[in-house]
Amino acid sequence: MVRKLAAIGIALIGVWSCATLPTSPPAFFVGDIPSDVTTRLGLDDRIAVRDAWDALKAGRAEQARKLVSKLGGESPAYAVGLAYADLLLGDLAAAEEGFKSSLLSFPDMTPARIGLAQIYESRRESEKTLVEYREILKRDPDNRWTKPRFETLRDDLVKAAMADARIALAAGDREGAKREFLKVLFYGPETVEAHLDLARIYRQENNAPSALLHFKAALEARTTDQALLREYAEYLADSEELGQSLDVLEKLAALEPRDAAVGKRIEEIKAKLGIYELPSEYSEVPALEAVARQDLAALIGVKFGELLDSPGNRTEILVDISMSWAQRYIIKVASLGIMSVFDNHTFQPRRIINRAELADTAVRLIGVLQSKGAKFVPLVETRRIQVADVSEDNYYHQAIIKALSFQVMILTPERMFDPERTVPGNEAIRVMDLILGLAR
Numbered sequence: 001m002v003r004k005l006a007a008i009g010i011a012l013i014g015v016w017s018c019a020t021l022p023t024s025p026p027a028f029f030v031g032d033i034p035s036d037v038t039t040r041l042g043l044d045d046r047i048a049v050r051d052a053w054d055a056l057k058a059g060r061a062e063q064a065r066k067l068v069s070k071l072g073g074e075s076p077a078y079a080v081g082l083a084y085a086d087l088l089l090g091d092l093a094a095a096e097e098g099f100k101s102s103l104l105s106f107p108d109m110t111p112a113r114i115g116l117a118q119i120y121e122s123r124r125e126s127e128k129t130l131v132e133y134r135e136i137l138k139r140d141p142d143n144r145w146t147k148p149r150f151e152t153l154r155d156d157l158v159k160a161a162m163a164d165a166r167i168a169l170a171a172g173d174r175e176g177a178k179r180e181f182l183k184v185l186f187y188g189p190e191t192v193e194a195h196l197d198l199a200r201i202y203r204q205e206n207n208a209p210s211a212l213l214h215f216k217a218a219l220e221a222r223t224t225d226q227a228l229l230r231e232y233a234e235y236l237a238d239s240e241e242l243g244q245s246l247d248v249l250e251k252l253a254a255l256e257p258r259d260a261a262v263g264k265r266i267e268e269i270k271a272k273l274g275i276y277e278l279p280s281e282y283s284e285v286p287a288l289e290a291v292a293r294q295d296l297a298a299l300i301g302v303k304f305g306e307l308l309d310s311p312g313n314r315t316e317i318l319v320d321i322s323m324s325w326a327q328r329y330i331i332k333v334a335s336l337g338i339m340s341v342f343d344n345h346t347f348q349p350r351r352i353i354n355r356a357e358l359a360d361t362a363v364r365l366i367g368v369l370q371s372k373g374a375k376f377v378p379l380v381e382t383r384r385i386q387v388a389d390v391s392e393d394n395y396y397h398q399a400i401i402k403a404l405s406f407q408v409m410i411l412t413p414e415r416m417f418d419p420e421r422t423v424p425g426n427e428a429i430r431v432m433d434l435i436l437g438l439a440r
Contacts, residue, residue, distance in 0.1 A: 028087050028118050029145055030056045031111030037076050049077045056081070061088040079105065080112045092119050110136050114145065126157055130187065157187040162194065174201055192221045196228070199235075208239050226255055233265070240306060240440070242273050273302055281325045288425035294326040294349035295425070296361060297339060299432050301329030307369060307439060308332060317345050324349040338364045356396035356419035359403040362431055366406060366438075374439040378405040388415045408434045 030053065038046055048067055055064035061084075068081035083098025096119050102112040117132035133150035136143055165180030178201055184194040199214035215232045222228050229252045236245035246269045253262050282302065285295050301308075316334040318341065321327050330347050333339045339361055341347055353361075366376050382405045390400050400417055403409040408431050411417055 028084075029114065030084055031114035031145070033077055033080075034108065034110060034140075037106070037109070041075070041077075045071060045075060045077075049075075049081075052077070052081050056084050056088065059088060061085045064088075076102075076106050076109065078102075080109055080115070083112065083115055087115055087119070092122065095119060108139055110140055110143070117146070117149075126153060127186075129153060130157065154188050158184050158191055161187060162191075165194070165197065169197070169201075174205075177201065190221060192218045195221075203235055211235065212239075224255055226252060229255075230262075237269060242269055242306075243303065245269055246273065273305055285425045286429055290352045290422035291358075291425055291428045292350050292352055293339065293347065294321075294324045294330060296353060296358070296428055297329040297333045297349070298326040299428060300333050300338060300361075300365060301326070303432050303436055304365070304369070304439075307372065307374070308336060316341050318347045319344075320346045321349055336368050338368055352422055354420050354422055355409070355417065356390075356394075356400060358423050358428060358431060359409055359419075360396055360399040362406075362408050362435060363399045363402045365435060366402075366408075369435070369439045376406060376438055378402075379407045380405045386415060387411065387417050390417050390419055394419070406435075406438065408438070 032053065033049060038049060041049065048071055052064045052067035052071075055061075055067060065082060065085040068078060068085065071078050071081070073079075079098050079102035083095045083102060086092075086098055087095035095115060099112040099115045099119070102109050103116075106112070113132045113136045117129050117136070120126075120128040120132065130150070130153055133146050133153065136146045137150060140146070161180050161183040165177045165184065168174075168176035168180055178198065181194045181198045181201075184191050185198075188194075195214040195218040199211045199218065202208075202211035202214065215235060218228060219225075219232060229248055233245045233248040233252065236242070236248060246266065249262060249266045249269060253259065253266060256262065281295075282298055285291070285299060288295060316331070318330065318334060321330050324330060324347075326349065330339075330349060334341050334347060339347075366374075370376055382401050385401050385404050387397075387400060387404070390397055394400075396419060400409075400419065404411065404417075409417075
């Protein structure tokens with residue numbers, strides 16, 4: 001009996017010694033080769049890649065290395081496959097170099113980025129990890145391995161940086177707060193609170209372009225946030241951007257028609273702009289195919305109202321403007337010499353202007369603004385400007401050259417100015433906005 005049991009035991013030991021023990025799954029995730037890459041491989045290479053990846057996913061790194069090595073360096077799976085073998089064997093430095101080498105030859109090789117992300121994560125290099133997650137999702141937005149990890153890491157980084165920014169802000173460390181808020185936006189560009197806080201900081205620093213950038217970014221995410229719209233409108237008003245402030249206030253009024261404070265503020269802004277008497281003609285200017293003199297006068301009066309508050313040195317008697325909707329603005333631009341008056345004391349408000357006349361008006365306006373302290377610097381030397389269709393004996397030649405030197409008007413690629421062409425409303429507005437931007 002004892003002999004029989006011993007024989008059975010020996011037989012079982014023999015069976016166990018011949019059996020293949022199951023391998024434990026790898027500690028790292030192995031990303032699949034993109035299907036558009038494998039479909040370009042020959043049949044033998046596809047089979048070899050499949051077998052190599054099966055070995056990697058089973059944790060058999062050395063077996064996978066042998067299979068991948070047979071593919072040759074030209075194969076898109078070669079560098080990334082060897083890098084995964086190094087990763088599973090714990091040689092992170094070699095794996096990192098291998099993944100980077102793969103990406104140099106095949107930038108869309110997402111498994112290489114998945115490998116790099118895991119290396120950086122193991123080293124607690126969170127920003128590098130986030131960058132790799134982003135690159136993966138750019139190419140594969142629904143990647144099931146990456147997406148939840150990206151969202152979790154992004155949210156954690158945003159939360160930590162926001163907390164650090166608030167601490168810095170509370171301590172009066174404005175520069176430190178800016179750095180942390182900018183980190184937040186690197187981690188999560190759509191974080192509205194960071195945009196708002198940065199906008200407020202830049203507003204305190206009188207950095208209008210940066211404040212405007214972040215206010216706009218916040219509003220893109222919260223188009224109906226009434227508190228934000230109100231704050232933005234007041235910022236624009238404080239920055240003398242009254243027209244834009246009015247636009248925002250009118251959006252706010254549409255959201256809350258019964259808000260008396262908003263209605264009152266709209267009337268105040270309109271009064272400052274001087275458009276409280278304007279009929280619908282002013283709002284129609286952008287769509288005009290050809291601008292008349294009265295339209296241009298109104299554009300100047302509205303956009304430059306506060307900059308042109310002081311009266312002009314001359315009093316013009318104009319006999320043909322009593323029926324013009326832009327009468328008050330015509331008087332203003334004529335008294336300041338921004339727009340010319342004809343010898344017979346007429347302004348000819350309905351006369352269509354051309355590009356040469358627009359250039360003349362633009363240069364006159366710049367001159368008046370300069371006399372009131374605005375700094376205008378020519379961006380192009382006048383001697384270097386050559387216009388193919390405006391000769392030096394043209395009445396408007398000097399005005400056209402000056403307008404071009406300030407870059408408020410431009411030439412065609414053929415160096416043509418088209419001096420006789422009429423001016424559509426949107427072009428006239430663009431020229432006025434450019435001058436206004438330079439004046440500020």
